Amino acid sequence: MHWLSNFLYVGVGLSCITLRGTLSPIYLALMFDYLEGISHQLNHAMHAFRENERNLKALQRLLKLDDIKQETPTVEAKGAAAEVAEDWPSAGAIEFKDVKMRYRPETDIVLDGLSFKVEAGKSVGVVGRTGAGKSTMAMVLSRIIEVEEGSISIDGVDTQTVDIAKLREKITVIP
Numbered sequence: 001m002h003w004l005s006n007f008l009y010v011g012v013g014l015s016c017i018t019l020r021g022t023l024s025p026i027y028l029a030l031m032f033d034y035l036e037g038i039s040h041q042l043n044h045a046m047h048a049f050r051e052n053e054r055n056l057k058a059l060q061r062l063l064k065l066d067d068i069k070q071e072t073p074t075v076e077a078k079g080a081a082a083e084v085a086e087d088w089p090s091a092g093a094i095e096f097k098d099v100k101m102r103y104r105p106e107t108d109i110v111l112d113g114l115s116f117k118v119e120a121g122k123s124v125g126v127v128g129r130t131g132a133g134k135s136t137m138a139m140v141l142s143r144i145i146e147v148e149e150g151s152i153s154i155d156g157v158d159t160q161t162v163d164i165a166k167l168r169e170k171i172t173v174i175p
Contacts, residue, residue, distance in 0.1 A: 005039040084162055089155040089170060091120035094141070099150035101140050109148070110136055120155070138173045 012035050016028045094117070101111040111133055118124050126134045139145045141152060143164050152159045159167055 005042060008035055008038065084157055084166065088157065091155050092118075093120040093155055094118040095153045096137075097151050097153070099140060099152060100148045101136065101145060102148060103145065111140065111147075114150070135175070138175070142168050142171060142173065 012031050016023075016031070019028075096114050096116050099111050099114040100109050102109045114133070114137070126137060128134050136145070140147050141159070143159060147160070154171070
């Protein structure tokens with residue numbers, strides 16, 4: 001738009017040079033005044049266009065949020081939610097058995113057959129390089145991401161059968 005405004009100013013300026021002997025200076029001043037108004041209108045229109053584009057992009061992002069799959073309280077494939085005792089987990093033993101997990105169906109498996117056992121009452125620190133799966137283990141433990149194969153149990157109860165809200169209320173992961 002700035003180029004268009006500049007082009008119009010150059011055009012009116014060249015017209016003034018060409019018609020300098022035939023037009024009154026008042027008409028030339030009036031042409032520049034109108035040109036300034038047109039230039040202002042063009043700049044205002046561009047500003048309004050950019051504002052509308054920004055608002056439409058924000059609306060597009062909001063509509064995409066509506067497409068996000070909501071997590072379910074339990075995994076239907078494993079059956080109904082298990083009733084766990086109010087004091088569960090009492091000991092805190094954790095066991096991962098051949099856990100396989102991927103972030104999306106079309107991506108590679110990121111946890112491939114992970115198996116380990118943490119005895120009750122023990123503290124564990126997970127150490128590794130970037131991308132080794134430390135955070136992913138915490139996400140599958142709290143079922144932010146569901147496992148594809150294998151199982152995770154806490155005090156002998158498969159976490160896939162525990163209501164998500166109850167599971168997340170009962171465990172704590174310190175990053």
